[in-house]
Amino acid sequence: MLKIFPCFATAHRIFLLMMQEQLLSLIRQQGDLVRKLKLEKKDSSVIDVEVSKLLELKAKLEDGNQKKFVLKAPKGTRDYGPTQMAIREEVIQKVVQCFKRHGAQTIDTPVFELKETLTGKYGEEGNKLIYDLQDQGGELLALRYDLTVPFARYLAMNKITNIKRYHIAKVYRRDNPAMTRGRYREFMQCDFDIAGSYDPMIPEAECLKIVAEIMNAVNLNAFELKQPWEEIRLEMINEKGLSPDVSDKLEKLICLRQNTCSAVSEKDLNATLLEKLSSDSMLKSSDVAQAALNEIKLLLSYCEAFEIEDKVAFDPSLARGLDYYTGCIYEAVLLGEDENCVGSVAGGGRYDKLVNMFMAKGKDVPCVGVSIGIERIFAIMEHKQKLSGEKVKSIETDVFVASAQKNLIKYRMGICSELWRSSIKAEMSYKANPKLLQQLQYCEENGIPLAVIIGEREIEKNIVKIRDVALRQEEEVPRNDLVKSIQERLKNFAI
Amino acid sequence: MLKIFPCFATAHRIFLLMMQEQLLSLIRQQGDLVRKLKLEKKDSSVIDVEVSKLLELKAKLEDGNQKKFVLKAPKGTRDYGPTQMAIREEVIQKVVQCFKRHGAQTIDTPVFELKETLTGKYGEEGNKLIYDLQDQGGELLALRYDLTVPFARYLAMNKITNIKRYHIAKVYRRDNPAMTRGRYREFMQCDFDIAGSYDPMIPEAECLKIVAEIMNAVNLNAFELKQPWEEIRLEMINEKGLSPDVSDKLEKLICLRQNTCSAVSEKDLNATLLEKLSSDSMLKSSDVAQAALNEIKLLLSYCEAFEIEDKVAFDPSLARGLDYYTGCIYEAVLLGEDENCVGSVAGGGRYDKLVNMFMAKGKDVPCVGVSIGIERIFAIMEHKQKLSGEKVKSIETDVFVASAQKNLIKYRMGICSELWRSSIKAEMSYKANPKLLQQLQYCEENGIPLAVIIGEREIEKNIVKIRDVALRQEEEVPRNDLVKSIQERLKNFAI
Numbered sequence: 001m002l003k004i005f006p007c008f009a010t011a012h013r014i015f016l017l018m019m020q021e022q023l024l025s026l027i028r029q030q031g032d033l034v035r036k037l038k039l040e041k042k043d044s045s046v047i048d049v050e051v052s053k054l055l056e057l058k059a060k061l062e063d064g065n066q067k068k069f070v071l072k073a074p075k076g077t078r079d080y081g082p083t084q085m086a087i088r089e090e091v092i093q094k095v096v097q098c099f100k101r102h103g104a105q106t107i108d109t110p111v112f113e114l115k116e117t118l119t120g121k122y123g124e125e126g127n128k129l130i131y132d133l134q135d136q137g138g139e140l141l142a143l144r145y146d147l148t149v150p151f152a153r154y155l156a157m158n159k160i161t162n163i164k165r166y167h168i169a170k171v172y173r174r175d176n177p178a179m180t181r182g183r184y185r186e187f188m189q190c191d192f193d194i195a196g197s198y199d200p201m202i203p204e205a206e207c208l209k210i211v212a213e214i215m216n217a218v219n220l221n222a223f224e225l226k227q228p229w230e231e232i233r234l235e236m237i238n239e240k241g242l243s244p245d246v247s248d249k250l251e252k253l254i255c256l257r258q259n260t261c262s263a264v265s266e267k268d269l270n271a272t273l274l275e276k277l278s279s280d281s282m283l284k285s286s287d288v289a290q291a292a293l294n295e296i297k298l299l300l301s302y303c304e305a306f307e308i309e310d311k312v313a314f315d316p317s318l319a320r321g322l323d324y325y326t327g328c329i330y331e332a333v334l335l336g337e338d339e340n341c342v343g344s345v346a347g348g349g350r351y352d353k354l355v356n357m358f359m360a361k362g363k364d365v366p367c368v369g370v371s372i373g374i375e376r377i378f379a380i381m382e383h384k385q386k387l388s389g390e391k392v393k394s395i396e397t398d399v400f401v402a403s404a405q406k407n408l409i410k411y412r413m414g415i416c417s418e419l420w421r422s423s424i425k426a427e428m429s430y431k432a433n434p435k436l437l438q439q440l441q442y443c444e445e446n447g448i449p450l451a452v453i454i455g456e457r458e459i460e461k462n463i464v465k466i467r468d469v470a471l472r473q474e475e476e477v478p479r480n481d482l483v484k485s486i487q488e489r490l491k492n493f494a495i
Numbered sequence: 496m497l498k499i500f501p502c503f504a505t506a507h508r509i510f511l512l513m514m515q516e517q518l519l520s521l522i523r524q525q526g527d528l529v530r531k532l533k534l535e536k537k538d539s540s541v542i543d544v545e546v547s548k549l550l551e552l553k554a555k556l557e558d559g560n561q562k563k564f565v566l567k568a569p570k571g572t573r574d575y576g577p578t579q580m581a582i583r584e585e586v587i588q589k590v591v592q593c594f595k596r597h598g599a600q601t602i603d604t605p606v607f608e609l610k611e612t613l614t615g616k617y618g619e620e621g622n623k624l625i626y627d628l629q630d631q632g633g634e635l636l637a638l639r640y641d642l643t644v645p646f647a648r649y650l651a652m653n654k655i656t657n658i659k660r661y662h663i664a665k666v667y668r669r670d671n672p673a674m675t676r677g678r679y680r681e682f683m684q685c686d687f688d689i690a691g692s693y694d695p696m697i698p699e700a701e702c703l704k705i706v707a708e709i710m711n712a713v714n715l716n717a718f719e720l721k722q723p724w725e726e727i728r729l730e731m732i733n734e735k736g737l738s739p740d741v742s743d744k745l746e747k748l749i750c751l752r753q754n755t756c757s758a759v760s761e762k763d764l765n766a767t768l769l770e771k772l773s774s775d776s777m778l779k780s781s782d783v784a785q786a787a788l789n790e791i792k793l794l795l796s797y798c799e800a801f802e803i804e805d806k807v808a809f810d811p812s813l814a815r816g817l818d819y820y821t822g823c824i825y826e827a828v829l830l831g832e833d834e835n836c837v838g839s840v841a842g843g844g845r846y847d848k849l850v851n852m853f854m855a856k857g858k859d860v861p862c863v864g865v866s867i868g869i870e871r872i873f874a875i876m877e878h879k880q881k882l883s884g885e886k887v888k889s890i891e892t893d894v895f896v897a898s899a900q901k902n903l904i905k906y907r908m909g910i911c912s913e914l915w916r917s918s919i920k921a922e923m924s925y926k927a928n929p930k931l932l933q934q935l936q937y938c939e940e941n942g943i944p945l946a947v948i949i950g951e952r953e954i955e956k957n958i959v960k961i962r963d964v965a966l967r968q969e970e971e972v973p974r975n976d977l978v979k980s981i982q983e984r985l986k987n988f989a990i
Binding site: 021071073085086100101103107108109111113114131132134135141143157172186196198199202203206286302304305306359396397410414417420425426431432433 | 597
């Protein structure tokens with residue numbers, strides 16, 4: 001049983017059209033009657049009865065016409081047209097290639113979660129931005145706010161203790177959209193995470209390596225973000241109960257990087273900073289501070305082994321907003337022409353306790369991950385493309401099958417069928433008798449490199465014309481050599 | 496400016512840990528104090544004061560421990576693990592290849608739409624199944640119910656009058672989930688549509704061709720669905736006002752296919768049916784019925800040109816539930832071993848008025864499309880895979896970099912870095928000193944074909960060992976030939 005049988009019917013349509021046909025004929029008759037009665041100047045009560053019958057019939061006919069709608073996508077969201085999608089898919093492909101090169105698998109989770117799965121994970125501000133679904137009976141649900149919490153829920157639910165996974169999907173935040181600045185309520189996230197109990201800083205180093213590889217693949221320059229100290233200081237004092245004088249002392253250490261000469265290499269600067277911090281009396285008295293500094297040293301040495309030491313800048317002033325981080329955090333920041341920070345293009349860190357929040361008991365599942373700022377990368381790529389003035393190919397068609405004369409539609413279909421069977425990307429006009437000029441114009445507008453042109457003469461001589469669209473050169477080829485000849489030409493284009 | 500600088504800091508963590516360190520030391524001191532007071536048999540009021548101080552300190556420490564959560568995905572939804580995702584991605588890749596081969600572009604629309612965009616498009620039953628978002632101020636929104644209505648909204652909004660697009664994305668229906676039978680509230684749809692004013696039946700024929708190609712690519716057998724006439728009859732009588740006797744007369748025509756000998760070929764059967772319908776006196780008297788029959792004939796002749804005539808079965812009894820169809824409809828149905836219908840795997844039709852519903856004025860944008868039942872295909876593929884007992888490769892890693900001795904982590908990192916730079920998919924253990932046996936087991940469990948093994952001896956001799964994991968054979972290769980040698984082996988595996 002290897003046959004495939006799509007089925008087909010118009011019964012439904014025939015009935016509807018037949019009824020409409022009958023209705024139209026009734027309306028015509030009734031209209032004639034009303035006009036006749038009016039001409040005969042019949043009593044208005046008689047005419048009114050027939051007019052109302054006519055209106056009733058017309059109302060039946062118009063039953064299908066519905067009211068007009070507000071024509072927009074929801075606030076903070078947008079559609080992606082073919083050109084945007086082509087750019088986005090190219091970026092995603094490069095990113096996925098990188099993740100797969102590092103042995104990652106992918107998973108997917110629902111777009112909404114139980115409301116209680118999300119609450120209490122994103123801080124007070126984040127909580128307010130969660131999109132709730134309406135209570136239509138049943139569970140209380142909300143759209144996912146990021147991919148990390150669903151990932152932790154997935155690990156806990158399936159008792160998975162180690163996995164290296166990526167997840168590229170849209171997330172939702174009921175934020176005040178600033179669409180001109182590229183901030184939307186629906187946007188894509190692109191996460192790579194390593195779950196499992198491993199030795200210190202090895203997974204972290206791979207996350208940084210991946211960021212470096214991806215930025216290299218999409219050809220972007222990045223630089224570190226200088227998070228303002230003032231914000232951290234206030235948080236430390238207000239929320240964590242640190243005294244202002246300790247905080248002031250810390251500030252000096254924290255802002256070391258900003259206050260250190262930047263004429264040296266990243267590697268030397270990192271070493272200088274670590275030395276200063278290690279020898280500070282306040283930090284020296286704390287075992288955890290010393291352990292943390294040792295971890296940084298270890299991470300920087302791994303970055304050297306991964307050949308990214310010139311790309312990693314240790315900056316003790318960095319802080320990230322999310323509640324669930326428990327270890328080292330990092331951020332990659334794009335640098336403009338003038339070395340000003342344009343914005344974050346990747347960020348992440350260690351979150352060893354998040355999975356545990358979903359489990360009644362059991363060991364921690366330590367996790368570390370990085371989120372690629374893929375929407376920002378898309379925006380930069382779109383901008384670059386616009387500046388370049390080059391056309392994006394959103395159609396991949398290699399061959400257009402054109403006819404020079406009328407009544408060749410089935411012949412064109414046969415050629416297309418043959419090309420598709422040989423995995424050649426081919427198109428033809430959906431018009432029964434298209435004009436040759438229009439067909440060739442379509443090729444030029446859409447960057448289709450080859451056209452197969454057939455006419456009665458070609459069919460008679462059992463040949464086809466193959467046209468190089470860019471060069472506007474045509475060549476005749478025996479009909480039986482069509483596929484082979486096209487494959488050769490495409491191979492030459494690819495070189 | 497080609498450098499990339501991910502940045503890094505632990506300031507935040509150090510502060511938190513230092514505070515915890517201080518807290519623990521305070522708790523220890525306070526505990527000692529309480530024990531001392533108790534030993535000294537001090538007055539209970541004095542002890543109580545110190546105990547309450549101790550509890551306060553302990554409460555601060557436990558601030559981070561949160562309540563446990565219900566551990567589940569929302570009703571009617573599910574997570575997709577790496578194996579499922581690998582199967583799904585393989586199917587999607589084949590389907591996208593087919594769409595691209597036919598010159599289609601892709602677009603994307605938001606997961607939710609204005610509520611009013613969706614209402615009145617899916618019939619009364621459909622309307623009840625729409626997921627509303629909670630009114631949190633602002634617009635009233637709902638999750639998309641299919642991809643066709645958002646597509647029509649997109650066309651109207653952007654004044655696009657012709658496009659050939661595909662869209663693969665999840666849609667949402669608050670249905671009573673029957674998850675054992677593969678019916679979910681969140682599921683993927685996979686649509687291909689052609690918008691534009693073209694000649695009759697040419698776009699329809701390409702839709703059918705695409706279904707045939709996709710079913711062929713995923714190796715599935717399909718057959719036509721026999722939709723029960725009774726359902727259509729009641730609809731015709733109750734909703735469309737047809738008289739029961741006309742309906743009975745139609746039934747005979749409609750069920751012609753079921754009552755005709757099936758020993759002949761699909762093509763002959765189609766021709767016989769068309770002849771009988773064309774010569775029927777009732778249909779003969781209707782211009783639209785005759786026109787519709789002529790269109791069917793035209794479509795079947797195009798199917799012949801596309802070499803799928805043996806796969807297309809004309810069945811006048813087919814009906815589809817959606818309100819927006821205006822022309823011919825079709826359905827591809829999977830046939831089990833015993834030729835029983837297992838279920839629909841694709842369906843679609845013409846909807847010329849849907850885009851117009853979104854426009855205040857302007858011409859119709861005629862559309863025709865097909866929706867591939869991709870969730871059913873996924874389910875069949877998963878089932879087949881389970882029956883076969885073969886392991887699905889969800890990790891694409893080609894080379895595992897292993898060490899035979901301790902303290903070689905940075906050397907392993909260097910080799911990985913070199914492999915990644917050459918676009919070779921490589922992994923290593925995240926343990927600083929992993930056991931060789933465990934590393935080789937990981938390769939065998941995950942189908943990684945090659946392992947690079949290094950030890951002190953290899954480093955000294957400036958060589959590496961390359962192990963064929965399946966054959967358990969090892970060979971020594973000069974360190975400098977590593978990449979070249981691995982690339983050659985991988986090329987041989989691919990053959």
